Amino acid sequence: MWSKRDDMVVHDKEPFNAEPPPGALAGRPLTPVEAFYSRNHGSFPDLAPATWQLRVDGLVDRGLVLSLADLHQRFSPRTEVATLVCAGNRRAELMAVRDIPGQVPWGPATISTAEWTGVSLADVLAAAGPAPGAAHVAFLAPDISPAVDQPYGSSIPLTKACSGEVLLAWEMNGEPLPPVHGGPVRVVVPGYIGARSVKWVQQVTVQAEPSDNYFQAEDYRLLPPDAEPAPGRGISLGPLVLTSAILSPDDGSRVAAGPTEVAGYALAGEGRSIARVDVSLDGGRTWVQAAVEDPPSPWAWQLWRTTVVLPAGPAEITARAWDDTGATQPDSPASVWNPSGYDNTSRPCIRLDVR
Numbered sequence: 288m289w290s291k292r293d294d295m296v297v298h299d300k301e302p303f304n305a306e307p308p309p310g311a312l313a314g315r316p317l318t319p320v321e322a323f324y325s326r327n328h329g330s331f332p333d334l335a336p337a338t339w340q341l342r343v344d345g346l347v348d349r350g351l352v353l354s355l356a357d358l359h360q361r362f363s364p365r366t367e368v369a370t371l372v373c374a375g376n377r378r379a380e381l382m383a384v385r386d387i388p389g390q391v392p393w394g395p396a397t398i399s400t401a402e403w404t405g406v407s408l409a410d411v412l413a414a415a416g417p418a419p420g421a422a423h424v425a426f427l428a429p430d431i432s433p434a435v436d437q438p439y440g441s442s443i444p445l446t447k448a449c450s451g452e453v454l455l456a457w458e459m460n461g462e463p464l465p466p467v468h469g470g471p472v473r474v475v476v477p478g479y480i481g482a483r484s485v486k487w488v489q490q491v492t493v494q495a496e497p498s499d500n501y502f503q504a505e506d507y508r509l510l511p512p513d514a515e516p517a518p519g520r521g522i523s524l525g526p527l528v529l530t531s532a533i534l535s536p537d538d539g540s541r542v543a544a545g546p547t548e549v550a551g552y553a554l555a556g557e558g559r560s561i562a563r564v565d566v567s568l569d570g571g572r573t574w575v576q577a578a579v580e581d582p583p584s585p586w587a588w589q590l591w592r593t594t595v596v597l598p599a600g601p602a603e604i605t606a607r608a609w610d611d612t613g614a615t616q617p618d619s620p621a622s623v624w625n626p627s628g629y630d631n632t633s634r635p636c637i638r639l640d641v642r
């Protein structure tokens with residue numbers, strides 16, 4: 288059984304789409320399962336661990352059919368702390384610039400971090416033996432999205448699939464993976480948008496091209512502002528982009544005048560780390576530096592905090608993260624608006640009523 292916090296922000300009951308109140312993530316390197324966001328395109332399939340099977344096929348020397356017991360017995364277990372973040376995280380701020388009909392208005396908490404245990408996809412692929420011409424690894428699950436009448440699937444490049452950190456995971460924070468997060472077994476692709484971490488995975492296909500599944504070929508693509516979604520159009524989203532958000536205080540809340548702690552997360556993406564987070568009380572004219580924690584793993588967010596002194600009246604707090612290549616965040620949601628509302632990596636900004 289699984290349950291979520293009573294105060295989850297439930298955007299849709301069916302398919303279930305929910306994020307925690309931002310403050311529930313603040314100051315916690317690992318997210319408890321009850322607060323972990325949940326993003327679904329269809330209903331959860333009912334898969335019994337005892338009968339679940341994974342088919343590995345396509346451009347391989349030896350096709351495999353593996354049970355959960357086979358995964359445990361034939362491969363070494365691996366544990367990885369990794370942050371999952373939906374490409375639609377912070378879409379609500381884009382929708383405030385210009386509406387994005389039919390999309391979930393996600394806030395800044397469509398992101399969570401867990402300790403995942405399973406086996407390396409690389410070890411399973413090595414057992415199957417990728418054949419000449421192999422370049423991508425596609426994942427397929429049985430849940431059907433009513434919007435497109437297709438089961439959920441996606442793919443990642445073979446080089447990423449063979450990199451060791453990509454897991455076929457059966458445990459989350461030391462407990463059996465709950466059905467809401469893809470149990471009995473899901474893919475976890477650290478450093479990539481959450482859409483590539485396919486839940487309830489049943490098929491892994493090694494192939495020459497990326498998956499032609501709707502959620503790879505048409506959705507989760509960054510379109511120019513004036514374009515309509517179409518297969519193959521736009522930039523296919525994969526590796527994560529530098530981002531940050533303010534988790535506490537709550538945007539729009541009333542706080543007491545005086546010292547106030549401001550806390551949030553920042554995430555740099557594969558091979559990079561957060562070098563600095565700045566906070567401004569005057570719309571970006573002057574900045575103070577926040578304290579940034581070390582990440583719990585190379586694949587996880589970095590939490591930050593600082594204390595600012597707020598005078599009574601309306602207040603606006605802006606943050607910006609910098610990575611270790613010197614890159615920083617775009618200045619406004621308007622500057623990154625796109626028709627599907629993905630990758631709002633602009634500087635976060637909250638407004639407070641200070642009394």
Ligand code: MTE
Pocket residue numbers: 323324325326327328329371372373374428429430439467468469480481482483484485486487
């Ligand atoms: N896998 C399946 N089978 N079906 C889905 O709808 N949603 C994807 C991904 N894997 C999805 C899926 C998306 S868009 C995200 S952001 C993550 O799962 C969310 O994982 P979570 O619900 O465990 O937080």
